[in-house]
Amino acid sequence: MREYTLEMGNGFFLEEYPYFYQLSLYLAKSTEVEYIIHISPHSLVSHEANFKNIINININRSELLINIPHFSDEMLSKSMVVIANTLEYITNIEVLINFIARASCLCKCVQIATPDRIKRCGLNGYWDKDYTRQWSMEELYNCFIKRGIHLDYIGYTSPSSNSLVKNTLFFLTGVAISYKKVIPKKTAAIINVYNEKDVIVEVINHLLEQGVDVIAIDNWSNDGSFELLIDLYIDNSRVTIKRFPESKSTHYEWGKLLENLQKESIDSKYDWIIHHDSDELRYSPWKNATLADAISFVDSMGYNAIDFTVLDFRPVMGEVSVYNNYEKKIGYYEFGKRPGHFIQIKAWKNTNDVEMKQSGGHEAVFPNRKVYPIKFLLKHYPLRNELQANKKIFRDRLDRILPEEREKGWHFQYNKYLQTEGFTLWNKDTLNYWSEVDFEMYYIIERISGIGIIQS
Structure with missing residues (x-):
């Protein structure tokens, strides 16, 4: 009704x-x-x-x-x-x-x-x-x-x-949504990293530019991601590099990674935490505010959690393959349509009571949660070219997912590849071409609230 x-x-x-x-x-x-x-x-x-x-x-x-x-x-x-x-x-x-x-x-x-x-x-x-x-x-x-x-x-x-x-x-x-500069809060993004060498530097540099510190937790990558992080950021006081678990696992144990993320957030010195993937870029809903500034404003308004609108950027047929600098080079996108895309409460005011595992990492749950009404933006680059997509889907994910996690409905996005032999590029005619001006003008309600996005 x-x-x-x-x-x-x-x-x-x-x-x-x-x-x-x-x-x-x-x-x-x-x-x-x-x-x-x-x-x-x-x-x-x-x-x-x-x-x-x-x-x-x-x-x-x-x-x-x-x-x-x-x-x-x-x-x-x-x-x-x-x-x-x-x-x-x-x-x-x-x-x-x-x-x-x-x-x-x-x-x-x-x-x-x-x-x-x-x-x-x-x-x-x-x-x-x-x-x-x-x-x-x-x-x-x-x-x-x-x-x-x-x-x-x-x-x-x-x-x-x-x-x-x-x-x-x-x-x-209105006063609830008109941004103004306030006393800054310290914000950190906690990122689990596994074989994202081609994109992780772009992600971390973006966060640093947005005023957000980084806690990067390598999950025993075998593509050189960990070594690259050490080489580039070991002397950067705003980037913390760790490995989890203590020894390499043969499975992709997402539940344990989420439990560790909860512990890392509670043990940290930061006012706000973002559960951040290693292949995404996040933005404030105000052009004149960095991500950190926007989070500080939300805090000043009495809110303690932030939701996000998801855009999935796609490699398409007929275009030259892209292997770096993805935000500038991958131009076609679609709104996130899976059920999990409509619950993306992944930034929260740090608390000892946060729980992430029950939702599979889609939302931070804690007592007296108050979600800010305007959604922030998440630009997602999960599959970036045929080579990376085939490796991620068939070697790094499908072969390593725990059966009990698949039974919970986690990692649902990979199910469609169970009966296929390879990854297929998207048809650009089924996607939107990214223009920041057009997106902000013609998808403004979808962008700030998710209203109007069709769920698959």
Whole structure:
């Protein structure tokens, strides 16, 4: 059952902005607001028992005016504001803009959607005679900026559940998600390494650039990964290099590695820990913040855990094989679609009570966990070329997985190779091509919340 309904009088229900409104309720839950102030021609009705405090402010389409009651600062601080299908109708636009400016400084979240004129009708088009103002992205963005409204996230979303075309403007701001520089917290990434010589330096250097220290735990690699780490980082005070277990094992004992990771995190001196793979790059959700700075801000807001949106980058047919510098050279990706990709709570405020093993390493579980509402980004490069992929799948993983771990459903991603003889490259037509600008603009809701990503 849907978590919400949009009503337009006489029992008429709308299917508008599905991702937009799913995000509204997701943010309302995760920021623990007491009120949702909803401004629209339609009324928002939540079917969730704990979201009955919805204040619907409906615009008068016959008069094209909006009257917004006065809300105290205290009430706004306990609220989020959701505005949809309003900016294009009303004539007294200053009333709404002034309210948005005030709400953005007090409310936990302010979320706005309105049709984009150019996306729907071209440079000179106007498509609805009932609209008093039809906005483009540039026009509305400049309008907000001139009023001093800081916008954290801008982009496009789909107008209905029946359309995949993203031609509706989306804006998001608010005190719970507007980044500001705070006193830094010490953060470390704990990385289990096994035969990742071609990528591990890129990963560690990225973390150091992002202000994150590294605890690299080699699991008895036989490709020279351990020797390379010693050679490059033995004198670097921000990188700790260890080996686990004490002696080489014939199996890939993921459960024991997770238990050791828990111990390493508890014994460490760091405020925050990231359970980090040796073939991934992680990013802050704010362009002006490093990963370490962003984690420090999340901590200052009273949250103690962070979730991630996963992008899997793929080697494709018809392209030259890549053997290094993967972020720059592998351009095709898809959203992580396996069930485990939708639970990636792998950064947490250090605690003695953390537990990772039960979930197979997908989430840090501990008492009173409070996950930050905006997801960070994880760019994953697990299979990078035919040579590396065949070695990793058929020699480093399938032959070494413990039967009892496979029975638990761990390492599920390798099951499809059990009945095959070799690795096959991806068809680029089934993937997206990476452009940071386009990704941030057209997949903004998917990126910050995971909403809209199709699970396989």
